[in-house]
Amino acid sequence: MYEPVQEVDIPGLTRVGSTAEQASVTWGKAHSxxxxxxxxxxxxxxxASGPALGAAEQGWSAFMTRLKGELHTYAAGLTQSAKDYQAADQAAAQRAGGAYGGGPR
Known part of the structure; x- marks a missing residue:
């Protein structure tokens, strides 16, 4: 039975990572x-509402800061994954080229 070849869209993964990072920066600037x-x-x-509003604001601010950090981490992970896939592809191409006497394609 034929198994389809899985392919990762490395440029697409890089674009999504970059866009997510830009969103993280924009999010942080807007919040600040x-x-x-x-x-x-x-x-x-x-x-009595003064302290309650202050506590709510602190909680919201902490949530927004944490969310910005999570988005940044997600973006960095996507970008690093693209780099890792590219490096793995290049290493595999070099190994395959060496096995058949040819160089990398």
Whole structure:
């Protein structure tokens, strides 16, 4: 039975990794630009909602920061996978070329 040859789209994987990294940077900039807008001001002093809003803002900020980091890690993994696939392809081509007396294609 014939098994289909699996092929990885290395340029596509690189593009997706790059796009995800750009999204991570944009996400971080957008969050940083508006993070201060969420902090409850002194107008909530004396109100029970002030500390609750402050805690909610801190939780949201931590979530956004963590999400940016996860997106960055995902993007780096995609990019590294593309590099690893490319290196494996090149090494296999060199081995195959050497086995048949020819050089890499």
């Amino acid at each position: 630009a508006h993070a201060g807008d969420l902090t409850p001001g002194s107008s909530f002093d004396g109100w």
